[in-house]
Amino acid sequence: MTVQHPIPAAPASKIPATLSPGRLLTIENLTVGFNGVRVLRGIDLTLARGEALGVVGESGSGKSVTWLAALGLLPKTAEVSGSVRLDEDELLGLHASRLNRVRGGRVAMIFQDPSSALNPVIRIGRQIGEVLARHQGMSGASVRAEAKRLFDLVGLPDSARRIDAYPHELSGGQNQRVMIAMALAGKPDVLIADEPTTALDATIQAQILDLLTTIRKETGMALVLISHDLGVVSETCERIMVMYAGGIVETAPSNLIFETPRHPYTQGLLAAVPPFEGAVERLVPIEGQVPHPANMPTGCAFAPRCSRHMSECEKIVPPLKSIAAGRASACLAEEGAQAERHSSPIKSMSA
Amino acid sequence: MFRYFIIRILRALLTVALVVTFAFIVLRLSGDPAYSIMGDNASPEALAAFRKEWGLDQPLWNQYLHYFAAIVHGELGQSMRGGGPALDLVLSRIPATLMLTLPALLMKLAIGIPAGIYAALHRDSLIDRAVMVTAVAGYSVPSFVLGLALVQLLAIWLAWLPTGGAGSPLHLILPIVTLGVGGAAVLARFVRSAMLEVLGQPYIRTANAKGIPWTAVVRDHALPNAAIPTVTIVGFMVGNLIAGSVVVESVFSWPGVGNLLVVSVAARDLSVVQCILLLVAAAMVLSNLVVDFLYGFLDPRLSNDNTAGRH
Numbered sequence: 001m002t003v004q005h006p007i008p009a010a011p012a013s014k015i016p017a018t019l020s021p022g023r024l025l026t027i028e029n030l031t032v033g034f035n036g037v038r039v040l041r042g043i044d045l046t047l048a049r050g051e052a053l054g055v056v057g058e059s060g061s062g063k064s065v066t067w068l069a070a071l072g073l074l075p076k077t078a079e080v081s082g083s084v085r086l087d088e089d090e091l092l093g094l095h096a097s098r099l100n101r102v103r104g105g106r107v108a109m110i111f112q113d114p115s116s117a118l119n120p121v122i123r124i125g126r127q128i129g130e131v132l133a134r135h136q137g138m139s140g141a142s143v144r145a146e147a148k149r150l151f152d153l154v155g156l157p158d159s160a161r162r163i164d165a166y167p168h169e170l171s172g173g174q175n176q177r178v179m180i181a182m183a184l185a186g187k188p189d190v191l192i193a194d195e196p197t198t199a200l201d202a203t204i205q206a207q208i209l210d211l212l213t214t215i216r217k218e219t220g221m222a223l224v225l226i227s228h229d230l231g232v233v234s235e236t237c238e239r240i241m242v243m244y245a246g247g248i249v250e251t252a253p254s255n256l257i258f259e260t261p262r263h264p265y266t267q268g269l270l271a272a273v274p275p276f277e278g279a280v281e282r283l284v285p286i287e288g289q290v291p292h293p294a295n296m297p298t299g300c301a302f303a304p305r306c307s308r309h310m311s312e313c314e315k316i317v318p319p320l321k322s323i324a325a326g327r328a329s330a331c332l333a334e335e336g337a338q339a340e341r342h343s344s345p346i347k348s349m350s351a
Numbered sequence: 352m353f354r355y356f357i358i359r360i361l362r363a364l365l366t367v368a369l370v371v372t373f374a375f376i377v378l379r380l381s382g383d384p385a386y387s388i389m390g391d392n393a394s395p396e397a398l399a400a401f402r403k404e405w406g407l408d409q410p411l412w413n414q415y416l417h418y419f420a421a422i423v424h425g426e427l428g429q430s431m432r433g434g435g436p437a438l439d440l441v442l443s444r445i446p447a448t449l450m451l452t453l454p455a456l457l458m459k460l461a462i463g464i465p466a467g468i469y470a471a472l473h474r475d476s477l478i479d480r481a482v483m484v485t486a487v488a489g490y491s492v493p494s495f496v497l498g499l500a501l502v503q504l505l506a507i508w509l510a511w512l513p514t515g516g517a518g519s520p521l522h523l524i525l526p527i528v529t530l531g532v533g534g535a536a537v538l539a540r541f542v543r544s545a546m547l548e549v550l551g552q553p554y555i556r557t558a559n560a561k562g563i564p565w566t567a568v569v570r571d572h573a574l575p576n577a578a579i580p581t582v583t584i585v586g587f588m589v590g591n592l593i594a595g596s597v598v599v600e601s602v603f604s605w606p607g608v609g610n611l612l613v614v615s616v617a618a619r620d621l622s623v624v625q626c627i628l629l630l631v632a633a634a635m636v637l638s639n640l641v642v643d644f645l646y647g648f649l650d651p652r653l654s655n656d657n658t659a660g661r662h
């Protein structure tokens with residue numbers, strides 16, 4: 001995760017004007033536990049039609065679990081509660097046959113390692129064909145024609161021949177293009193991309209992100225882009241959501257998150273580099289460890305690593321509160337945060 | 352693809368040649384055949400005549416070449432006990448053995464594979480636990496113990512079935528069940544773990560994320576992948592069709608190859624023993640070859656070494 005990105009002058013794209021306004025996806029108090037240990041501690045968020053939302057946070061902060069839970073993709077042993085609504089339809093606890101109309105159709109998801117996310121013994125044309133047959137009702141020759149069209153759309157070279165290829169015959173970047181084509185095959189309202197470029201090298205990474213941005217502009221679908229890398233998401237998304245230890249600590253428009261990070265954790269992510277010059281996008285290590293889900297602090301999860309922490313931080317779990325238009329932060333010291341925003345709130349930096 | 356198969360075939364031939372060579376060495380190391388066949392009291396002249404007749408006075412490499420050439424021509428020597436060619440004797444016993452091992456193989460497949468798949472799909476359920484307990488039991492009880500227990504129960508106490516021998520379809524039941532239970536248990540355990548491994552793979556999550564019904568995910572995405580390792584163990588069972596019933600044939604006095612092997616070893620009828628060993632090795636190698644072919648067919652990653660198109 002040391003790839004440098006140019007600073008975007010503004011978010012790369014705007015919500016397409018043609019879309020009907022309003023909420024597409026609503027998540028309320030979503031919690032997930034494994035073997036009685038809560039790893040997701042009450043997530044609330046809404047996603048507007050056509051919006052591009054970036055989700056960042058350290059490994060284990062719950063970025064993947066949030067969206068896997070929303071789509072019912074966690075193992076049966078996961079304890080999931082709360083509410084996930086697509087328009088007005090509740091997805092949690094939905095019967096499998098109804099859920100399967102949503103998955104791969106209205107909501108598509110792609111994953112980190114494209115080469116293992118595709119079935120090694122099935123030709124890619126047939127893998128995308130499954131989506132076309134299921135969600136578009138296609139069959140026979142039209143499946144092949146549409147598969148080729150989608151492969152062309154995502155820039156898979158030599159698509160006519162590649163339809164009959166197996167995943168191991170393609171590179172990682174090409175496989176991710178196949179995954180994206182497969183996601184688009186269901187004409188989704190939202191694409192959830194879980195670290196789609198982490199396993200790819202830098203140039204391919206940039207190409208895939210460009211592709212996602214282009215597709216979003218052309219189709220008007222919403223995008224949830226999960227990443228370790230604040231730079232990656234800020235280029236591609238309008239809004240950023242920062243997660244820490246299974247909770248949301250801050251959400252803000254992506255340009256503002258660099259200018260005025262409000263939560264001490266977000267500030268810590270940005271603090272090692274002076275703002276407004278140079279590459280500010282890299283996540284830098286913050287002193288201390290992310291608490292293990294099994295022994296989460298009673299109050300604010302960030303308290304053990306936070307220089308600004310006060311006595312009540314150990315007693316009260318800070319709620320995610322609106323602090324300005326389109327911004328929210330989960331910190332008890334919110335009032336003081338702005339004045340000190342250019343000084344590091346972190347006890348000491350190890351980088 | 353072609354190269355893959357050519358290499359496998361050459362390797363199979365080499366393996367057979369190695370086994371033949373190994374048999375030669377073992378036979379030569381097991382003592383001077385002149386003594387073991389003519390007896391210790393034979394006169395030096397008789398021994399010399401015997402050695403001359405069988406080429407044992409030739410240099411070792413010469414003997415080896417003759418031996419090898421004979422085997423290539425299917426000449427595997429004469430049975431000491433019965434007279435007649437050893438090969439004919441062994442071949443005459445094969446149908447009896449297959450009469451046990453083939454139905455037993457079907458039983459293993461018909462029970463082991465569905466049980467393994469079911470257990471994996473219902474992991475940690477009561478039925479999964481029951482299948483696994485049964486499998487471990489079936490797997491760890493030696494076949495002679497199981498055979499004797501079945502004889503005790505069904506043949507002696509209940510007197511529903513004959514205790515041993517051949518002659519009627521009823522005679523087949525106990526030996527087949529004895530053979531099949533252990534194999535079914537092995538297969539169930541193996542298939543279960545292969546399925547669990549596959550079900551945890553990212554591409555299964557992708558298939559679920561595509562909205563494919565679970566039955567189709569299992570059928571189209573999980574089973575073809577789980578079949579790849581399973582083919583190996585089934586191939587082993589197929590290769591074992593000739594030699595896999597030695598113990599059971601003895602327990603049930605079944606007139607098959609296994610019984611012949613036991614009797615021939617006891618009587619030091621070495622050419623028969625050697626003939627059985629070679630046939631068993633050939634069966635193993637052949638089934639391995641078939642497994643390799645199936646692998647190439649089931650797993651495109653193996654048969655296709657052309658990845659030049661990627662970049």
Ligand SMILES: Nc1ncnc2c1ncn2[C@@H]1O[C@H](COP(=O)(O)OP(=O)(O)OP(=O)(O)O)[C@@H](O)[C@H]1O
Pocket residue numbers: 034039057058059060061062063064065066075228293
């Ligand atoms: N199937 C599972 N069983 C048990 N624990 C799990 C499972 N999946 C995730 N977890 C736990 O849930 C927590 C959140 O995991 P998650 O995968 O959402 O993190 P993440 O933010 O996506 O991290 P990364 O950046 O490494 O992908 C972690 O503590 C993880 O160990």
Ligand code: SF4
Pocket residue numbers: 264265300301302303304306307308309310313318330331332333334
């Ligand atoms: S609530 Fe307290 S401990 Fe948590 S981030 Fe804010 S100041 Fe730091």
Ligand SMILES: [Mg+2]
Pocket residue numbers: 063064065194
């Ligand atoms: Mg993740």
